[in-house]
Amino acid sequence: MCYQTTLLDLAHNKPLVIVLSGPSGVGKDSVLKAMQSRGLAFHFVVTSTDRKPRAGEVNGVDYNFISTEQFRRMIAKDRFIEYAEVYGDLKGVPKSQINDALASGKDVVLRLDVQGAARLRQLFPDSIQIFLVPENEEKWRDRFISRKTETAEMLQQRMNIAHEELQRVNEFDYVVVNCTDCLDITVNQIASIIEAEHLKVRSGS
């Protein structure tokens, strides 16, 4: 029998808040899905949004799709850890999701835009912030194009903003390449980061 946990009071065995971020179009959703399909024991926070579902998106899984009116009511009641208007759509992470998960002892994984990650950092300074970067320019552009939701002009505008977001990597703790053709490596690296963070010696913990 292995007493692997016997002495781990020394390490940080409290649940962690883990942020998956990165520039627009980097593929945060596909990484999150790959983590979920691995069956890893995390609580995945579902973001609320007032935008319409894209083809294939499932309510309560990809996002909680709510009306603009509902969203505004939650803002008024201070129910969001953070919310933002992104390209005209409201997106927000309800406080209840993070606090419930932490109370149950589970790590929490959040997918956040770069600006959302910055806000969360202020609220949870101990959160582990992982920045995903695209493996190359071509695949990144392809991902934007495949959405087929915008004009050429809008696409270029989004790409420009995304390139600016890429420069904010230094605000983050870790950088991981989102490798489309080897998503297993990407997920393994994220799993290693989370495992290592649990083994960190934290003074006062």
Add this chain to the structure above:
Amino acid sequence: MCYQTTLLDLAHNKPLVIVLSGPSGVGKDSVLKAMQSRGLAFHFVVTSTDRKPRAGEVNGVDYNFISTEQFRRMIAKDRFIEYAEVYGDLKGVPKSQINDALASGKDVVLRLDVQGAARLRQLFPDSIQIFLVPENEEKWRDRFISRKTETAEMLQQRMNIAHEELQRVNEFDYVVVNCTDCLDITVNQIASIIEAEHLKVRSGS
């Protein structure tokens, strides 16, 4: 094809100095051997000592066994990163080993006593310091007894010192339980730590 490394200038892809430490008798050697047998691409630093080899120990693998005279000459020539007299035996890590490995781009793994780890921290403040802890008191004591190299009095003295060393965990970056019956978990955790450290965003790197 995967361009996993394309953008990794953002992360820390310089070689790392990784210290495996922990209290006396925790089993640093067996962890190191398990890492070696995995064939992981590290440079393992071989410590020099003037003590006699124990049964089964191989010169150049377990230690470089040199004479006390040779050891003193190397001290005089400032050839050690650190050296110490431990229980009457001289032990030291030659500078050449670390610098050669780093120059070749390889991570360096060192097994160091707690006091050696403290000295190395001063010389290499960026070194990754991993503290191994025993899985429980019984297995720890058994490990001391199995060495059969000392009297009951010496054993108790060593155990007392080892318990004091255990208190120094807060000087380290990570804590890993050395699980004798599940050494794979121990090695996996160390591998995760090293992988995560390579993915860290380091300002100025």
